[in-house]
Amino acid sequence: MDLHRLHLHGAEAVIARHGAELQALRLGDTDLLWDAGPLWPRHAPLLFPVVGGLKGDLLRHRGQALPMPRHGFARDRAFTWAERTPAGCALELRDDEDTREAYPFAFHLVVRYALAASGLRMELELHNPAPTPLPASLGLHPAFRWPLTPELSKAAHRLVFRAEEPGPLHRLDGRGLLTPEGHATPILGRDLALHEDLFREDALIFLQPRCRSLRYEVPGGPSLVLAWEGFPHLGLWAKPDPGPSFLCIEPWAGHADPTDWEGDFSEKPGVFLVAPGATRSWSFSVALGGEA
Template sequence: MDIHRLHTGEAEALIAATGAELQSLRLGGHDLLWEAGPPWPRHAPLLFPIVGRVKGDTLRHVGKMFPIPRHGFARDRDFALIEGTATTCTAELRDDEATCAAYPFPFLLRVAYTLTATSLRMDLALRNPGDAPLPASLGLHPAFRWPLAPGLPKAAHRLVFEADEPGALRRLDADGLLDPAPRPSPIQDRVLPLNEGLFREDALVFLEPRSRRLRFEAEGGPGLDLRWEGFPHLGIWAKPEPGPTFLCLEPWEGHADPADWDGDITAKPGSFLLAPGATRRWNFTITLIADSR
C-alpha cells in the first residue's frame, strides 16, 4: 500500500505505508489532523524503538554503539499491509538488515486502525520473536489542528484531564534529553489552558500521570475525547509559531534519556523489556465531540 483509505459515511482516514502513519482524519465534517506543512512536516508519526533521543543519538548495547535518530526509525520505514477493508486496516514492520544496524534485535510490530462515524481507534502490538529479552519504547505523536476549527481563537482551547494531576512537570534540555529537575505542573483542577507560551521550552512531559483520558476542546467548537491504554506517560508539544499551527498529544511508553544517565539500552529508564515469545499491546482512541459548549 502507498495510502489506504478508510471511510464510512462522511468519516474518512488516510493511512500511509511509510510509518503506517495516519495522514488525515475527518469526522463530523471536521478535518482534525495537522496537514504536515511548515513548521513541522509530519502528521502523526509512530515512535519506535525509542521515544525522544538517546544520548549522542547512539544506542548502547553490550559495549557496542548503534546510531539511531530521535524517535527511532519506524516513522520512516515502509510497513506491509496485512489486511484492509473499508473501515479497518492492519500493517506490520519486521526487523531486517537496515533496522539491525540501528537496533540489534528481532521484532514484529503491528498497527491496526478501525474507523467509525465518530471515532478512530488504533491498536498496536509488539512481539518478541527472539530468544533474548527485547528492550523497547513505543509512543504516538498525533498532531491535531489548533485551532480545531477556523475562526476559533487558539487561546480559547484547553485540555481537561479525567483525574487531578498533582505530579510534577518535566522538561527537555537543549540536547533534547530529559531534564532531571521537576517543575510545577501547569494543570489546575484538571484543566490546562492552552497558549503558545507553554511550549517555549519545548514539550511538556508528564511521567505517569493519573489520567488515561482527556478532552481537547474550545467553547463553541468541536472537541476531541482522547483515551489510551498501555501508555504510562504523556507528552504535549507544539511549535510556538504565530497563526494556525498544531497541538501534539502524545501517549508514550518510554521517554528521552535522562540528561544524567548513560547506559545500556536494556537498562534505559522508561523503557520496557519484552520476554522472548511475548507480545505487548496498546490502544488509542480519538472520538469527536460535536460541540464543546
C-alpha cells in the same frame, strides 16, 4: 499502494504505508489532523524503538554504540499491508538487515486502525520472536489542528483531564534529554489552558500522569476525547506560532535519555522488556464529543 482511505458513515481517515502513519482524519464536518505544513512536516508519526532522543544519538548495547535517530526509525520505514478493508487496515514491520544495524533485536510490530462514525481506534502489538528479552520504547505523536476550525481562537482551547493532574512536569535540555528536576504543572485542577508560551521551552512531559484520557475542546467548536491504554507517560508539544498550527498529544511508553543516564539500552529508564515469545499491546482512540 502507498495510501489506504477509510470511509464509514461520513467519517474518513487516510493511512500511509510509510511509517504506518495516520495522515488525515475527518469526523463530522471537521478535519482534525495537522496537514504537515512548513511549520512541521509530519501528521502523526509512530515512535519506535525509542521515544525522544538518546545521548549522542547512540544506542548503547553490550559495548556497542549504534546510531539511532531521535524517535527511532519506524516513522521513516515502509510497512507492509497485512489487511485492508473499507473501514480498517493493519500494517506490520519486522526487523531486517537495515534495522539491525541500529537496533540489534528481532521484532514484529503490528499497527491496526479501525474507523467508526464517531471516531478512530488504533491498536498496536509488539511481538518478540527471539529467545532473549526485547528492550524497546514505543509512542504516538498525533498532531491535531490548533485551532480546531479556522474561525476559532487558539487561546480559547483547553485540555480537560479525566482527573486532577498535580504533576510534577518534566522538561528537556538543549540536547533533547530529560532533565532530572520536576517543575510545577501548568494544569489547574483538571484544566490546562492552551497558549504558545507553554511550549517555548519544548515539550511538557508527564512521567506519571494519573489519567489515561482527556478532552481537547473549545467553546463554540468541536470537542475531542482522546483515550489510551498501555502508555504510562504523556507528552504535549507544539511549535509556538501566532498562526494556525498544531497541538501534539502524545501517549508514550518510554522517554528520552535522562541527562545523567549512562548505561545499556536494555536498562535505560523508560525502556520496557518483552519476554521471549511474548507480545505487548497498546491502544489509542479519538472520538467526537463526550466526557474524557
